[in-house]
Amino acid sequence: MKQKVSTYLQDKIGREIILEKPRDRSFGHFATPIAFSLAKELRKSPMVIADEIASSFGDSEMFTSVEAVKGYLNFRLSENFLSEYGTWALDNPMEFASQENNQKILLEYVSANPTGPLHIGHSRGAVYGNTLYRLAKHLGYDITAEYYVNDAGNQIDLLGLSIALYARENIFNEDVEYPESYYRGNYLQSLAKGAIEKFGREIFNDETRYKELALWAKDGVMKLITKDLADANITFDTFINESSLYSDWDKVMQKMQANDKNAIYEKDGKLWISSEAKGDDNDRVVVREDKRPTYLAGDIVYHNQKFERGYDHYINIWGADHHGYIPRVNAAVQYLGYDSNKLETLLSQMVSLLKDGEPYKMSKRAGNVILMSDIVAEIGADALRFIFASKKSDTPLEFDVEQLKKQDSSNPIFYIQYAHARIKTIISKSDLSEDEIMKATLKGFDENADILLFDALLLPEVVEDAFNSRQVQKLPDYLQSLAASLHKFYYDVRIIGREDEAKLLKLLMVVALSIKTGLSLLGIEAKDYMSKEVSEDS
RNA sequence: GCGCUCUUAGCUCAGCUGGAUAGAGCAAUGCCCUUCUAAGGCAUCGGUCACACGUUCGAAUCGUGUAGGGCGUACCA
Numbered sequence: 001m002k003q004k005v006s007t008y009l010q011d012k013i014g015r016e017i018i019l020e021k022p023r024d025r026s027f028g029h030f031a032t033p034i035a036f037s038l039a040k041e042l043r044k045s046p047m048v049i050a051d052e053i054a055s056s057f058g059d060s061e062m063f064t065s066v067e068a069v070k071g072y073l074n075f076r077l078s079e080n081f082l083s084e085y086g087t088w089a090l091d092n093p094m095e096f097a098s099q100e101n102n103q104k105i106l107l108e109y110v111s112a113n114p115t116g117p118l119h120i121g122h123s124r125g126a127v128y129g130n131t132l133y134r135l136a137k138h139l140g141y142d143i144t145a146e147y148y149v150n151d152a153g154n155q156i157d158l159l160g161l162s163i164a165l166y167a168r169e170n171i172f173n174e175d176v177e178y179p180e181s182y183y184r185g186n187y188l189q190s191l192a193k194g195a196i197e198k199f200g201r202e203i204f205n206d207e208t209r210y211k212e213l214a215l216w217a218k219d220g221v222m223k224l225i226t227k228d229l230a231d232a233n234i235t236f237d238t239f240i241n242e243s244s245l246y247s248d249w250d251k252v253m254q255k256m257q258a259n260d261k262n263a264i265y266e267k268d269g270k271l272w273i274s275s276e277a278k279g280d281d282n283d284r285v286v287v288r289e290d291k292r293p294t295y296l297a298g299d300i301v302y303h304n305q306k307f308e309r310g311y312d313h314y315i316n317i318w319g320a321d322h323h324g325y326i327p328r329v330n331a332a333v334q335y336l337g338y339d340s341n342k343l344e345t346l347l348s349q350m351v352s353l354l355k356d357g358e359p360y361k362m363s364k365r366a367g368n369v370i371l372m373s374d375i376v377a378e379i380g381a382d383a384l385r386f387i388f389a390s391k392k393s394d395t396p397l398e399f400d401v402e403q404l405k406k407q408d409s410s411n412p413i414f415y416i417q418y419a420h421a422r423i424k425t426i427i428s429k430s431d432l433s434e435d436e437i438m439k440a441t442l443k444g445f446d447e448n449a450d451i452l453l454f455d456a457l458l459l460p461e462v463v464e465d466a467f468n469s470r471q472v473q474k475l476p477d478y479l480q481s482l483a484a485s486l487h488k489f490y491y492d493v494r495i496i497g498r499e500d501e502a503k504l505l506k507l508l509m510v511v512a513l514s515i516k517t518g519l520s521l522l523g524i525e526a527k528d529y530m531s532k533e534v535s536e537d538s
Numbered sequence: 539g540c541g542c543u544c545u546u547a548g549c550u551c552a553g554c555u556g557g558a559u560a561g562a563g564c565a566a567u568g569c570c571c572u573u574c575u576a577a578g579g580c581a582u583c584g585g586u587c588a589c590a591c592g593u594u595c596g597a598a599u600c601g602u603g604u605a606g607g608g609c610g611u612a613c614c615a
Contacts, residue, residue, distance in 0.1 A: 020557090023558050024559090027558090031558085033558085037557095040595090046557095069558080070558060072558060153615070154615080155615065270613065281540080281541065282611085285613045288613045319615095320610090321610070321615095323542065324541080324611060350608080350609080390552095391550085391552095392551085394543085395543085396608065397550085397551090411577090412563070414577050418577050419578095422574080429574055474552095480563080481562080487578055488578090488580095490579085491570095491573095494573060495574065531575095
């Protein structure tokens with residue numbers, strides 16, 4: 001809608017027009033400060049320019065009024081335009097807010113180590129990534145969601161050790177000495193038991209076999225992780241194992257060398273990548289003295305493989321504590337001969353939890369971990385998704401677990417769900433059939449109904465903007481304010497029994513469509529009815 | 539030390555390609571159910587947009603500096 005208006009205005013005025021929301025709704029549907037930016041160039045006051053532009057609009061299909069106020073231009077859309085657009089949306093619910101787009105995108109996210117179930121911090125990146133994924137799909141992008149499984153390196157060895165220690169202490173009641181770092185958690189129990197069945201007891205007493213144990217166990221952990229994700233409506237298209245990549249390392253290194261003979265060099269018995277020359281703070285070790293490649297080497301091979309697969313754009317979502325890693329991967333991508341501008345790395349910031357005001361320490365290696373599955377079990381996937389999707393992903397977020405547990409009006413997801421349920425209830429209580437409702441036109445509304453219709457039809461812009469800016473919180477924000485408009489309208493107007501019942505119901509159907517579509521993009525299913533039983537504890 | 543980032547209402551956060559009176563939710567206070575679900579609505583309270591300087595007709599928004607917080611600065615991931 002905004003697109004159409006802005007294109008129309010551009011033709012009319014011959015300039016690129018920035019459309020914004022008027023300060024006050026009574027001014028109209030859209031506004032632009034164009035006259036201010038023209039003032040200097042035309043050497044006239046913004047007021048005069050705005051007046052001139054406004055009076056140059058004669059009769060127009062699109063607007064009923066174009067007014068100049070204090071240098072701003074305010075536009076009011078015609079009811080024909082809004083009515084036709086709203087009717088079209090109801091007739092084409094799948095096309096509403098969607099687009100044609102052939103760009104191929106590879107989105108890599110979560111990629112948590114397969115050493116334990118996901119914790120609350122992971123779930124933030126997971127929700128953010130999956131929301132972007134849903135937005136992109138809806139906008140017509142050919143997007144692939146990928147999970148990079150770090151099934152190599154020290155942390156995998158640590159997993160084997162941790163299972164063995166768990167089994168020896170808790171199953172065989174041995175006295176064991178714990179090293180500085182090891183994993184702990186209930187999930188080790190089922191892994192330990194499974195390992196006994198698979199390998200027999202001996203494996204726990206043979207340190208040389210811990211690796212074998214770990215390589216078996218990581219598949220079990222991945223099952224836990226994908227289950228945690230699936231419970232929050234998050235699925236992946238592809239999984240790539242780090243361990244499968246290292247065999248290409250020599251080839252990839254040669255590729256970088258061929259592009260730039262200084263890309264890799266040897267110093268102190270190690271191999272380094274000249275990342276400093278490409279904007280990193282320092283050069284980085286890629287192969288240790290003992291010939292083992294570092295984690296970065298694996299990531300270089302992985303990114304090479306990504307680019308070889310030929311996407312138009314690549315998005316990574318990383319925990320913010322890895323942000324220092326961005327320059328070195330970008331450097332490697334450049335040495336590989338690819339355009340590092342196609343690689344976009346987004347950050348998911350820390351989640352710090354409070355419990356009754358006390359800080360909750362989250363560390364994977366410490367025991368005091370809040371599992372994603374625990375939170376989902378307590379508050380539901382919908383509330384979890386909504387809370388993370390509604391906050392900007394790259395700023396730290398702090399909240400109280402007890403607050404999250406509350407399933408009452410302080411939880412905005414209920415507010416939006418309730419708006420949708422209210423609409424469905426009215427429609428089901430009306431004597432009018434859907435056909436009769438659809439025959440009505442969306443015209444002749446008063447100010448409040450007009451605003452509601454207009455707001456409901458803004459969804460496409462919001463979806464597009466949320467994805468393009470990677471600021472997914474714009475969608476929940478929008479839904480919340482649309483729900484507020486609906487609740488207010490509901491309170492002010494008793495719909496059933498009015499003579500214009502049909503068109504008001506049709507208006508509500510447009511609102512319901514926007515809410516339902518918006519929620520589905522957040523991975524949340526709209527409810528047609530909400531049971532009134534509220535938990536009475538607080 | 540260096541790099542990145544953040545600082546907006548009591549709390550959690552929007553707003554940031556510079557533009558019309560700085561917003562929302564929660565919390566607090568007071569109203570509104572013979573009305574399609576009160577999981578709702580209305581109202582009040584609450585701000586030197588960390589601070590200083592600069593750019594501009596105009597700055598929460600851009601620049602520089604200061605203070606404070608977070609993260610990074612691994613041959614861990």
